[in-house]
Structure formats: structure tokens, C-alpha cells
Amino acid sequence: MSRGPIDNLNTDDExxxxxxxxQLAREIKRLRNAAxxxxxxxxxxxxxSRQYVTMTEWEDSNLPSRDMVMAIDxxxxxxxxxxxxRDQADNDRKAKRxxxxxxxxxxxxxxxxxxxxxxxxxxxxxxxSSYAPDSPSAYRVGTSDVEEVREATRRAANTxxxxxxxxxxxxxxxxxxxxAPLLRGKATPGTRRALFExxxxxxxxxxxxxxxxxxxxxAEQHSRxxxxxxxxxxxxxxxxxxxxxxxxxxxxxxxxxxxLSLIELAQVRSDRVSATTRAxxxxxxxxxxxxxxxxxxxxxEVARSDEHFANSTRGxxxxxxxxxxxxxxxxxxxxxLIPVSLARHQIGLAALRIAQAIRQQGEGYPRSRTFSLxxxxxxxxRIGDPREAAEIGARAASRAKEFHxxxxxxxxxxxxxxxxxxxxIPEVKELYATLTDDQETFEVPx
Numbered sequence: 001m002s003r004g005p006i007d008n009l010n011t012d013d014e015x016x017x018x019x020x021x022x023q024l025a026r027e028i029k030r031l032r033n034a035a036x037x038x039x040x041x042x043x044x045x046x047x048x049s050r051q052y053v054t055m056t057e058w059e060d061s062n063l064p065s066r067d068m069v070m071a072i073d074x075x076x077x078x079x080x081x082x083x084x085x086r087d088q089a090d091n092d093r094k095a096k097r098x099x100x101x102x103x104x105x106x107x108x109x110x111x112x113x114x115x116x117x118x119x120x121x122x123x124x125x126x127x128x129s130s131y132a133p134d135s136p137s138a139y140r141v142g143t144s145d146v147e148e149v150r151e152a153t154r155r156a157a158n159t160x161x162x163x164x165x166x167x168x169x170x171x172x173x174x175x176x177x178x179x180a181p182l183l184r185g186k187a188t189p190g191t192r193r194a195l196f197e198x199x200x201x202x203x204x205x206x207x208x209x210x211x212x213x214x215x216x217x218x219a220e221q222h223s224r225x226x227x228x229x230x231x232x233x234x235x236x237x238x239x240x241x242x243x244x245x246x247x248x249x250x251x252x253x254x255x256x257x258x259x260l261s262l263i264e265l266a267q268v269r270s271d272r273v274s275a276t277t278r279a280x281x282x283x284x285x286x287x288x289x290x291x292x293x294x295x296x297x298x299x300x301e302v303a304r305s306d307e308h309f310a311n312s313t314r315g316x317x318x319x320x321x322x323x324x325x326x327x328x329x330x331x332x333x334x335x336x337l338i339p340v341s342l343a344r345h346q347i348g349l350a351a352l353r354i355a356q357a358i359r360q361q362g363e364g365y366p367r368s369r370t371f372s373l374x375x376x377x378x379x380x381x382r383i384g385d386p387r388e389a390a391e392i393g394a395r396a397a398s399r400a401k402e403f404h405x406x407x408x409x410x411x412x413x414x415x416x417x418x419x420x421x422x423x424x425i426p427e428v429k430e431l432y433a434t435l436t437d438d439q440e441t442f443e444v445p446x
Contacts, residue, residue: 004036005346016211020089020335021063021388027085029057045418047073047417063089065255076168090254129224131203134339141187141195149179149198156205157323161365164212164403172206176222183229193233200238201320204245211249214406218248236272237318244284252407256291261287274317279308280324287334295340302333327365330366347384348441351376367408370399374411381428393419397434 001163032042043053048068056064056072066086071084115208152175160168174215179199185197207222223246228240243266251259263285270278282305290298309329334353354376361369378395380386393415416435422428 015272019087020092024082024085025057025061025087027078027082028076030073031078032057032084034218034426035076037076042072042075045075047413055214060261063254063369065253066090067255082185090258125262130221131177131179134182135184136187136286137181137184139182139185141185141191143187143191143194145182146191146194146198148286149175149182149195149202152270153181153202153205153320156202156209160209160212162203162402162407164367167207167215169209169215169218172202172209172436173218173222176202176206180225183386193235195234196229197235197238198241199320200226200233200235203229204238204320204321205243208245208247208435211245211252212405212407216249218245221367223249236269237274237277237321240266240270240273240281241275241320242317244281247284247288251288251291256288260285260288267373275308275312276317276321277330279305279312280321282308282333283329283332286333290336290339293339293343295343298336298340305329307335323365325360327357327360327362328368329352330360331368332408334372335375338375341379342383342445345383347379351379351384354379366406367403370396370403374408374415375401377413378415378418381415382420382437386419386422387427390419390425393431397431 032039035042039047039053039057046053047070048071053072056068061325063086066083069082072078073080076082108415119236141171153172156168156172156175159171175201179202182195183199203222204227207219207226210216210222211219223242227239229235229241229245233365240241243262247259247262249264250262263281267278267281267285273281286298286301286305289301289338309326314325315322330353334350337350337353341347354372358369359377361372373392373396377389377396380389380392396415397412400412412435416432417433419432423432
């Protein structure tokens with residue numbers, strides 16, 4: 001993990017005033033210590049992994065989800081004080097984001113004077129300097145260089161699909177820092193645009209591998225660079241894909257409401273992206289709407305995603321959208337429908353799509369299949385046949401051991417929690433024992 005406690009050379013008098021988010025982190029740590037609880041003990045009480053409890057106590061870090069803060073507030077007897085701090089920090093962040101989007105910022109980019117898109121939620125100024133030298137290079141970039149970047153991206157993405165974010169993160173980051181300096185080289189306008197897209201796509205893969213192992217700071221840094229590349233190349237496709245990935249990460253760390261804002265930002269001028277990309281964006285928007293309990297809107301957005309996908313043609317989109325095939329579409333929209341299934345107590349709404357996705361997810365996407373198996377098992381355990389859920393969950397647990405993925409581990413923890421009420425059933429009890437015994441197996445080192 002790149003984010004965490006570090007030695008600070010500044011004195012207390014020299015430090016900047018703490019943000020509300022920092023105050024929240026300090027208060028969680030203070031109350032935990034006052035309760036004489038270790039981070040692992042608190043994690044056990046609130047039902048989250050130790051890594052996430054640890055990160056809630058880090059200053060200058062991502063804001064923990066409201067659900068998690070509510071659980072910690074209850075466990076530590078804070079009587080709503082932590083929730084209030086979290087809400088205040090969230091409001092402060094939203095205010096800063098609004099001020100950024102209303103204050104256009106220009107950025108000097110290599111080979112041109114393009115402006116950072118005023119709709120971007122990030123400060124893109126000088127973001128490239130940490131990846132490539134500021135001074136131009138005499139190296140002339142050609143199409144062979146672009147193809148080399150694309151091939152490196154394919155290798156990193158394949159490693160992630162087969163093993164999860166652990167080893168893939170190392171590979172993708174090494175490739176990224178190796179190829180990013182090419183952006184300072186000389187190239188024709190067409191080659192330059194292709195290069196920015198290729199490097200931006202590689203940075204997006206590196207971001208998601210970092211996210212998969214819960215290295216959120218690195219994930220956001222790489223995502224910002226990918227967005228900068230998209231803006232520099234004037235690539236609406238890469239911009240939409242990068243914002244979609246940022247929305248996925250935000251949903252995981254900061255909640256569906258903030259993620260919804262990002263995905264709607266990604267849909268700006270969706271007429272300029274392929275039908276495949278539009279289908280992916282609508283499927284994600286449906287997921288966030290479902291999480292927020294907006295069931296009718298979720299159903300409408302899933303129908304819109306289905307329509308876009310029906311109008312898509314294989315190979316029409318950019319190379320990085322090749323992952324969004326029928327299996328991925330079924331899995332994504334099935335995930336979006338899980339809250340609707342739960343709200344209406346109709347398991348088939350989501351389960352039929354997820355089961356079909358599992359059947360179609362090929363050997364090249366074992367991680368996607370593991371996610372689908374885990375989600376189907378959890379849904380079935382909640383409103384279906386617990387014995388069937390136990391069988392599906394056992395398959396997911398067996399496959400999960402192949403990956404270094406914090407997100408898979410968290411999905412399995414959810415399955416563990418919902419299994420508790422059915423422990424009188426032998427098959428469920430056996431699954432529960434497997435999941436709890438294997439907890440350290442799925443541990444991603446901090």
C-alpha cells in the first residue's frame with residue numbers, strides 16, 4: 001500500500017490545519033484506543049476487513065463510506081458524532097469539487113496548448129510531471145512505439161484477469177513509468193493522439209490493478225493521469241472509460257451518490273462514443289441507482305443499457321472496450337438488478353442474468369466469473385435456497401484462492417455475513433467454516 005503513516009519532517013506548528021476528514025480519522029483512532037480495541041477487533045465488530053478499518057484512521061486519505069462510519073460509530077458508542085463529521089467532510093469535498101468545475105483551468109500539454117476540460121472533476125494542471133520529464137525529448141515516436149504500449153497494456157490486463165490486482169499492479173506500473181516519457185517525444189499529430197490514448201489506457205489498467213488491492217491513493221493518481229491523457233488526445237472514448245472507472249472506485253470508497261455524479265459526467269456527449277461504451281455507462285449508472293434504492297430508475301436504465309448493447313457491433317469501439325462482451329453486459333446489468341430483486345423479493349430479476357453471465361464468462365476471465373459466482377451466492381442466500389447458495393458459494397471460495405484481490409475478499413465477507421442466519425443447515429455451516437477459515441488466505445498485505 002502506498003498510503004499510510006509516514007514520518008513527517010514538519011513540526012506541529014508547521015502543519016496545515018487539519019481538514020474535517022482528518023479530524024474524522026483522528027476521532028476514530030481516539031475512540032478506538034479509549035475503548036481498548038485493536039484495529040482487528042474493531043474490524044470484527046463492524047464486519048469490515050482490518051485494512052479498511054486501518055485506512056479510516058489515516059489522515060489525508062479517501063473518505064470512508066457512510067455505511068462504514070455508521071457501523072464504527074455504533075461500535076464505539078459515538079452517538080452519531082462520527083457520522084456528523086463524515087457528513088461535514090463529504091459536504092466540504094463536494095463544495096471544493098463544485099468550485100473546481102466552475103473555475104476553468106488551462107494546462108500546458110506537450111505538443112499543443114489544449115485546455116483541461118472544464119467538466120473534469122479534477123485539477124489536471126501539471127499532473128503529467130510525475131510520470132514524464134517536463135522537458136521535450138528529441139526521440140521521434142512512431143506507430144511501432146504505440147503498438148508496443150498497446151501490447152504491454154494487453155499483457156497487464158491479461159495478468160489482472162488471471163491473477164487479480166497483486167502481480168498485475170507491479171507489471172502495469174512498471175510499464176506505465178517506462179512508456180509515459182514517450183509523450184515528450186516528437187510525433188505526427190495522428191501518432192501523438194494514438195500515443196496519448198494508448199498511454200492513457202495503460203494508466204487506466206494500472207489504476208484498476210491498484211484499486212483491486214485497495215491501494216486507493218495510487219489508483220486515483222493513475223486515473224488522473226489517464227484522464228489527462230484523454231483530455232490531451234481529445235478522446236471522448238477514453239474520457240468516458242476513465243470516468244467510468246473512477247465512478248466504480250468512488251462507489252466502492254465514497255458511496256453510490258458520488259459515483260452517480262461521475263458516471264453522469266462520463267455520459268456528457270455520449271453521442272461521441274460507441275454504442276458499446278454507452279451500454280457500459282448505462283449499466284454502471286443502473287448499479288448506482290439500484291444501490292440508492294431507486295428501483296424504477298434502475299429498471300429503466302437497465303433497459304436503456306440493453307438497447308445500447310443490442311445496437312452495438314463487435315469491434316466498433318476502441319480496443320480497450322473489447323472486455324465488454326455479452327457476458328460482461330449480463331454480469332453488469334445483473335449486478336445492477338440485485339437491489340431491485342431484494343426490494344421486490346424476486347430473485348429471478350437479477351439471478352437469471354448473473355447465471356447466464358457465469359455460463360458465458362470464458363477461461364480468459366476467471367476473476368469476472370468469481371465475482372459473478374459470489375454475487376449469485378449472496379443473493380440466493382438472502383432470498384433463495386440456502387443450500388443452492390452454499391453450493392455456488394463453495395465454487396466461488398475455491399476460485400477466489402487464485403487471486404490477489406481485496407475486492408473479491410470483501411465480496412466473500414458479505415457472503416459470510418449473510419450466511420450466519422442459515423447456520424442450522426449443514427451445507428451452509430460448512431461454507432461458513434470454509435470462508436472464515438480461509439480469511440487469511442484472501443488477505444492482501446498492507
